[in-house]
Amino acid sequence: MGIKESSYYYKPKVDPDIKRQSDLGLKNEIEEIQLKYPAYGYRRVKHHLRRSGKRVNHKRIQRVMKKYGLKSALKKAFIPYRKYSDAPGPCFPNRVKGLKLTGPNQMWSTDMTYIKIHGGFIYLSAILDVYTRVVIGWAISRKIDKELCIAAMKSAIKNRGEHPGCIHHSDQGVQYTSHKYVRFLMNHKFKISMSAKGTPTENGYIESFFKTLKHEEILLKGYKTWDEVVKRVPYFIEEVYNKKRLHSSLGYMPPEEYEASIINLVNRPIQKVG
Numbered sequence: 001m002g003i004k005e006s007s008y009y010y011k012p013k014v015d016p017d018i019k020r021q022s023d024l025g026l027k028n029e030i031e032e033i034q035l036k037y038p039a040y041g042y043r044r045v046k047h048h049l050r051r052s053g054k055r056v057n058h059k060r061i062q063r064v065m066k067k068y069g070l071k072s073a074l075k076k077a078f079i080p081y082r083k084y085s086d087a088p089g090p091c092f093p094n095r096v097k098g099l100k101l102t103g104p105n106q107m108w109s110t111d112m113t114y115i116k117i118h119g120g121f122i123y124l125s126a127i128l129d130v131y132t133r134v135v136i137g138w139a140i141s142r143k144i145d146k147e148l149c150i151a152a153m154k155s156a157i158k159n160r161g162e163h164p165g166c167i168h169h170s171d172q173g174v175q176y177t178s179h180k181y182v183r184f185l186m187n188h189k190f191k192i193s194m195s196a197k198g199t200p201t202e203n204g205y206i207e208s209f210f211k212t213l214k215h216e217e218i219l220l221k222g223y224k225t226w227d228e229v230v231k232r233v234p235y236f237i238e239e240v241y242n243k244k245r246l247h248s249s250l251g252y253m254p255p256e257e258y259e260a261s262i263i264n265l266v267n268r269p270i271q272k273v274g
Helices: 016-036 042-051 058-067 146-160 179-187 200-221 226-241 255-267
Strands: 107-117 120-129 135-141 167-170 191-194
Touching (some): 016 042, 016 058, 042 058, 107 146, 107 200, 107 226, 120 146, 135 226, 146 179, 200 226
Parallel strands (some): 107 167, 167 191
Antiparallel strands (some): 107 120
């Protein structure tokens, strides 16, 4: 028949049934991961599996996710019109361009975001330690004003203590330029830094956190009431984002775990040689 003998005796390296069962097992594992972290793509899935002791090639993860339609759950956010009542105060230069941080509590980044519920919006102000990506303070209110921002800062200071010289970075929103807020920062010896108007990327650290919060919690859960917000948002921040969610810029470690590894490294006793 003109067929080579080697072709006649050829057998696939992997039995199709075994491969199918193996893919189904991986599919089930990925579904369990995405049930907890709906916005995880193949990269974070890969690192999550590795942290549990299972090494899987990223190409195989991509293939299985595509085969079974396991996509990350991302939704486009609705942006409400925001009306401010605070009178604007002084603006400050951007102190963080080209800045290289060497540890925590050297730079805190802050901003506000909205949470849509039935009948209106609720607002969240959060404070992020830029070096460790830990959310160190936050406040929730029905009003988007300077008092909300001050409450978030008081929360961060309560959790982290005073750090004179720490850079406080924000945008030029009227809440952050209000005389009362600026005076609060100066009384606590912060160095004030602000991104230029129309440049959200200059405060991208906190924007990245808000994006995660929206895509992986708020938009998926579809909050309807104030009680749902004040119960679920703090839980997501404390128990999911800070403690469990893998952060790509931290070598795929959760922020608090990364921070603990830094503290352990700094506090490690020096061993004498000889």
